[in-house]
Amino acid sequence: MQYRLIYILFILTSVISYGQVNISVTPDKTDYSSKDIVNLTIILELNGSEYNQQTPLRLPDLSKFNMVGSGSVSSGYMDPETNTVITQYITRVALEPKQKGKVKIGSVLVTINNKIYKTEPFDIFVKDVEKKSVASNSNDVYLNMEIEDREVYQDQPTIAVLKVYSRNIDNFRKVKNIHLPNQDNMNVHPINFNRSEIDPSDYGNMASQVLAMFMIFPNEAGYVEVPSVSASLSSYASKNKILSNKVKLNVKKLPEGSPECFKNAVGNFNVSIFNASNEKVEVKKPLNVVIKVSGEGNLTDMNLPKIAESPDYEFFTPKITSKVVPGTAGIKGEVLANYVIIPKKAGLISIKTEPFAFFNPANKEYVNLGQETLALNAFSHDEIMEARSTVERVNEYTNSLLETVNTPVLKTTTFKVKEKNKFHWNILLTNIAILLGLFVLYLLFKTWQKKRKLIKETVPSKPLGSVAETENEIRQRLKTDINDYFSYLENLKDGGDYQKFFQTVDELDEEVRKEYFQGSTKDFVKFLESYKGVAVAEEYRTLSQKIEIEKFSPVKSAEGIDELLVAIVNLYSKISK
Template identity: 85%
Template sequence: MQHRLIYILLLFTSVISYGQINFSITPDKTDYTSKDVINLTIILELNGSEYNQQTPLRLPDLSKFNMIGSGSVSSGYMDPETNTVITQYVTRVALEPKQKGKVKIGSVLVTINNKIYKTEPFDVFIKEVDKKSVANNASNDVYLNMEIEDREVYQDQPTIAVLKVYSRNMDNFRKVKNIHLPEQENINVHPINYKKSEIDPSSGYGNMASQVLAMFMVFPNEAGYVEVPPVSASVNTYNNKNKILSNKVKLNVKKLPEGSPESFKNAVGKFNINVYNASKEKVEVKKPVSVIVKVSGEGNLTDMVLPKIAASPDYEIFAPKITSKVAPGTVGIKGEILANYIIIPNKAGPISIKTEEFAFFDPASKEYVDLGQETLALNAFSHEQIAESRTTVEKVNEYTNTFLETVNSPVLKTTSFKVKEKSKFHWNILLTNIAILLGLFITYLLFKTWQKKRKLIKETVPPKPLGSVAETEKEIRERLKTDVNDYFGYLENLKDSGDYLKFFHIVEELDADVRNQYFQSSAEDFRKFLESYKGSAVAEEYRNLSQRIQMEKYSPVKSSEGIDELLKAIVNLYSQISK
């Protein structure tokens, strides 16, 4: 009897103590689609001030979900009836399912007063979303899907997105054109490539085939919940043009750790800084000097704030010209950014040019790296000191170089004949310069003589009789025929110098001249003309090349290899057209 009484008392005590701690987890619903967000609410309520929470909440295995957000809030109050302190902790967790079907969510654990409490596990059901044709073509449906595997990144850290097209009819893949990557203020998007992959007939998505259309990098520039907008494309058919959209993707962008250096702006990745004098000549007071600040590495290279040259009373600074040699890498944009500053020394003697302090965040080590300042030491000379140190031959070379710079042309790069300063006297250089000047003068005289003779011949030649309309049109076309080889040489020079803006402007001039040669005002009319004049293969190649030129022109990241391949295609096509 005594043992039964003790057992009843212990049972009653455990029931009372269990009622003092309420620990539960509830979802917002039990049935979801693969595009829904699962919101879990975890409530821990402590009735009494004698309870001590020894560990934070330990979540179950959530590897079958993507955690896109979480947050906690606590509150406390005094119960007037029982005079007991009640403390409540509420935690919200947002999940995105990775798989379909029945998925179990395990128990949440917490330790209070050396005792482990847990919630009851439960199941949620994930079903597939009913797909609808965005192209408004029920028989030949086409779908775009944007896939981002790594959806949890730091601010300004890139993640790679893959754009795929799905369709039951493989013939639809060649009709997908005009891909437009997403644009939004809180993300920066840079294309990796637009190369189409081989068609995969068994994509695992129903009975549809798939093909990779493009790959691009997404740089979120703010922390928190970021949604990448859909990618758009068009499906071109003989009857109409339909616009299709991909899905949206949610990113969980982590805030950068606390304790960043004062010199940290927004550089995320791994970088190095180098500052050097681009000119090999002596530095003269009140004369411009080209100083380059080079930032190299891999990360958000094209979007970060570059370190500037610090101001100083010893010199004047002008706004830099920014050039880049970058390409997509594995963890960001890799390459180098060159900031070409014009510096004018204000005094003679030693001058120290310093950059601003620079720091970056390394996502691999999760640490900030402070590179500090970079310094370039220059020794400026006065005009009198420079003049006294020059020999007579060096003065002649300077005058020759100045003349060659004024007559430079895109066909003959006469600046390549410029004479560099030498410590020794070379008769060959002097004679070469004199020969060039004499050659230019003789060429000028011969050109004037040829012009006079041509004028006399025109005056003496009788007018030709008028021919037929076809003969006249042929004669006009011959006169208007464009010498495309001049364009090709000029474009080659622009490609080598990296002046891509001028490059695409000259390409447009070349296209306009060739169209005028055949009396075609628009590109579409010219394509139809080529189809009947040169064949459908040349017309299709002209259309594809026009699209490729537009994509390269407006691409934020241009590579020398891509421009070189584009120039080869331009030379090949326009050489055929102008024959």
């Protein structure tokens, strides 16, 4: 009887060892500091082929942590001693603690063959946790940077939301001068600085308001820490600086097997090339060729495809213009690279771009667009001159003369001679009549101005008012009628007088600054931040840089000047209200 019991125990032991489920959770350590990441390793081992995992691993309540990243790998092998199939699943979870002290991590659950298996809960100890930065006064104002998607690919964007918290709603209007994070391993682009409606009951019985939204493009893999956003808390008594929390991102490295022409484009893009010049292509004469990259992703930060080298032509550094807006998966729109190309030979010329490839994070694959080709037929100077008729030569000379003598008052370019076979005397007489009429109007205006001056001298002086009334009167007297400048700039743009165009832009800027008693551009930017808002000040600073770049550009395009004029009209109309 005793031998039978021993035999039965051996059989049960062999059955238990033949098929079983083991699940465990182990942290990398038990004590953590404020900057440490809690790495949990979850191991699920199935001894036997008859086990069927019915549910994925169910993590415990991790509300006391921020999920930084996760990943899993599986492997299987045959145990030669027992002929048992052993399958092992290893999952790594990276967590960022939100609070200090003793923190409990619960059980991990999994269902296998209609049976629930779980791990034992355990405790870890966090020495300290980085908290929200508080303004150094009694107003109790907090800044918080919230990033929902903390696991992205390299050069893939994630959206951050900046919120302010306080128990006193009146403190929200004191938060100004928001400075977004600036770091070498990421590119930050603002989406908007529009303040949302105030939420009266948010976290911790405090009111909250969204101050800004911005997009972060990390350009290196690994754990990347987003620096704090700073702002000023202004009051009549003092001016303090407040900081937001820092956020850690898990930036995944791009997959292996990228094409040779891949650089750093992440998103979904298209490339095209076209000739922007309307005239015939002539040897040793410049023409404008544009490479357009459109799509959504890191559009403004990626390396654009360039013109490929060729002995048939030469080219110069391009002028980059962009028409982009923030999207849901990055910056979307189009970026134009305007090249000046000079053909070296007559005949058929093929202008090619460099090969271009990008990584699409939605499909997790590389897309190779290859090269784009623009075929042009270049003519020699003699061939172009022989193709012109006598009437075309006379018309070209007349049009050049009218464009040269164009004035801001009389837009003579509208009277350019069309392709006709005879001279129109009616056009000449119309121009003479218009000039005589303008001269008569000028004489009448000067006469009226003299009479008005005499009347002003006879009017008795008004009594002096208060200081505020005097200052308002001076401001109204100095106020500039910017519509006159806009009309004049439009005429200069149409006439192609770009040198005079930029001189007039400088005069307009100086007059508007005088209107607000601001001498330098730097003081004017500070004035706009205080009285017009950060967005208007940033728009003014960006437009000033565009004007300087366009002013000293060796080749100026009518499309670029037109785009610049629209931006000038929009901005200065806001400022001069």
